[in-house]
Amino acid sequence: MTLAVAFTYAAGASLLIGSFFILVGVIGLLKFNDPMTRLHAPTKVGTIGVGMLLLASIFASVAEGSGTMHELLIMAFLFVTAPVSANFIAKVNIHLRNCDIPPAPPQDDTWSTLADQRLGIDNATPGAKVSES
């Protein structure tokens, strides 16, 4: 009885924390003024925000007496896939040159994301070349 009350309070607190992080992340997505900076905020929505909502779901199911851990599967999937999709969006930003071009790689001529000949993009951008020695 007392344990169920405690788990219900924990579910409510997790919901409030998760919705706070979701709000912060979405406001960051709207207010930041650089594509790479905007990439930073919504990852909090995916990991902490929805993670706390799924934790609240676990707590609520335990409080109802039929505790399941299914939500941990979704949480693990989100934690694995969030960096991958963020990396792909960052590569899109570099490819379309919507950000500062990173310094040239130590061995190759240029980043593979920037070396696309079919689009007719000139690879000789400042900072993307390595000096011939």
Added chain:
Amino acid sequence: MTSASGFLDIALGVALVTLVVGQVLSMVRLVLGPTTGDRILALDTMVINALGLVVVLGIQQGVKVYFEVTLLIAMLGFVSTVALARFILRGDIIE
């Protein structure tokens, strides 16, 4: 018990309102977004917010079926984000 379930009801309402506001703000970024990367990011955030909406609905109604819905939305969101980014990067999704 009534006080605890009342607190849970208030928290559920706050979470639902926050997620809907998040959807609206992400859609503003989707319409404004000056670059393609911003639009992909806004779509990804909207998918994750929809996932959170389904989770909160599952808590509110106590239905276990919403677990499968959440997992499917998570997988589809990841695959569609990667497919869009691949299309911009390579001009093709599966080469």
